[in-house]
Amino acid sequence: MSEPVFFSLVIPAYNEEHRLPATLATADAYFARQAYTSEILVVENGSQDLTAVVTEAFAAEHPRVRLIRESRRGKGLAVRCGMQCAAGAYRFVCDADLSMPIEEVAKFLPPNLAGYDVAIGSREAPGARRYNEPAYRHLMGRVFSGLVKVLAMPGFEDTQCGFKCFSGPAAADIFGVQVLDGMSFDVEALYIARKRGYRIVEVPIDWYYMSESRVRLVEDSLRMFMDILTIRTNWYSGKYALRNHRGEPRAA
Secondary structure (H helix, E strand, C coil), rough: CCCCCCEEEEEEEECCCCCCHHHHHHHHHHCCCCCCCCEEEEEECCCCCCCCCHHHHCCCCCCCEEEECCCCCCCCHHHHHHHCCCCCCCCEEECCCEEEEEHHHHHHHHCCCCCCCCEEEEECCCEEEEEECCHHHHHHHHHHHHHHHHCCCCCCCCCCCCEEEEEHHHHHHHHHHHCCCCCHHHHHHHHHHHCCCCCCCEEEEEEECCCCCCCCCHHHHHHHHHHHHHHHHHHCCCCCEEEEECCCEEEE
């Protein structure tokens, strides 16, 4: 029997043929130096470039890496797929640009951090550091975070950072009912986690601005607002209810 996986890195990837090779090489080299077992899952997300090809080529020589194909678009869909396929006791969502240095992962794991169910990488928590970020991009981030803070996650400063860690049981539960396929998936996952009573913490990280971001201020702010309303409606209508073995709702 193979040794249980301690840590899973889940990377949603849409048209990332250029950035992925360096990210995979950096992550694989880092985990090769760690004492714990690990896996890297790249969820190819309906790309129109060679994302799958470069991932498969790297995985052929690095057994820690595995490609998962998801032909439909949507970062939320890709992350949900990766989390459900992951086997780690800790399951970490990571943007393909690796704007958080991979060494920062240690901040989310014992002995540095323990006793939580969900840990949010934060660019706003005391001790966090941002590098090379234009002022307008910082303003965009605060608009998103403020909207989420008021309507869904009071008390948390940076729910939109692309680096989050879930315990295995929490990931299986949360992503078993999470449904949004787009960029608001992480707000939905955190909202479910909070309503379920999971322990959520923010972890200050070092973060480097990458110029290839696909965020659009007006369109994405409006979409975020509508998605938050959907999330709240879904919760109160019972859409996120736990299910028994027959698929029937049961109390949380």
